[in-house]
Amino acid sequence: SPTTANLLLPRLATDRAAMAASASAPPHSLLLAAVALAALASVAAARDENGVYDPCSDTRIQRGDGFSFGIAFATLGAFYSGGSVQLSPCDRRLSLASSGQLAVFRPKVDEISLLTINTTTGFNPATAGGYMVAFAGRKYAARSVPTFVSNSSYTVSSFTLVLEFNKGRLQNLHWKKDGCGACAKSSSLVCIGKQTCAFRTQSCKSQGPVDCSIGIQLAFSGTDKHESVLNSWYEVSNLRQYSLYGLYSNLKDTLSGQFNKFF
Structure with a gap:
């Protein structure tokens, strides 16, 4: 079946879907712009009937809806109460x-997406706490286990x-390990x-030549x-040997100029 590619560029703070905040949501110091690339999806286009935009509110979804969720960056201990x-x-x-x-x-429910967080224009995941x-x-309430990003x-x-x-109803969020097979490529x-696989932080922009912006394959x-x-997770699991992030890396490079227009 034909593939589809839906590109959502970051918008200003008035974008309802990007801000997705209400009085019940926890305050935050920075809302990072997001780029979602939905690709390789065989799901027929459907109207978004999910009116819940706040990631701290409950909802039930169907295929084709939009679904809002958050990613918080902090120290490992900040995600725990009483340390345990x-x-x-x-x-x-x-x-x-x-x-x-x-x-x-x-993202749109049951489409494969690549979510990116630009780390070349001021946001540093290491100084933000290193975990997400x-x-x-x-x-x-559903949450993933904390996963390491940077130190x-x-x-x-x-x-x-x-x-x-x-x-x-959302039950869980799972980080899947990609293994070290791609480490030999660079x-x-x-x-x-x-x-x-990880980059040496000293090689990342602003210290070095490598764009270490965060890319998240979502399914x-x-x-x-x-x-x-x-x-879509079944599709991703079959395609993981090809690395979707690598597949989209050239596109991410072309978007870097677009990022700079917004920051």
Whole structure:
């Protein structure tokens, strides 16, 4: 079947889908611009009937809807209460309002997307705390485990995230390890933890020549509110040997000029 490519460029702060904030959402110091590239999807186009834009509100989705979720950046300990219980970034018991930074995305349900966070124009994931958590919902709060992004030595720029639904309700967010097979493709890459390729932070812009902007391959699994099966994670798992992030790297380079127009 033919592939589709839907490109959403970052907009100004008045963009409802990009801001996606309400009084119930935790305050944040920075909303990072997001680029979502939906590609290789065989799902027929459908109208977005999900009117919930706040990532800290609950909703049930169907295929073709937009779905808002957040990614919070902070230190590892900032995601835990009492040092042992991980809470959602929407939970006010955490101190993320003063220490965390936030990106909000709204991909289309069951399309494969590449989400990017530009780190060449001021945002530094290492100084933001070095870890990130993906999350959505309040009563039905779901959050991923914290995953390492960057410190003074290493920076991971490529991630795979799967949103798992049951009858349209978000149940979990899973970071999938990509392995170290791609590390040999660049002398700037090293394998850390025998699971992930990372750049040496000193080689990343602003210290070096490498664009270490964060790229997240996003896919969906489970069922929507009509119990239709969400298939995009199955498609991604079959394509992972080709690295979607590598496939889109040239496109990301062409967008760098577009980023500079907005920052």
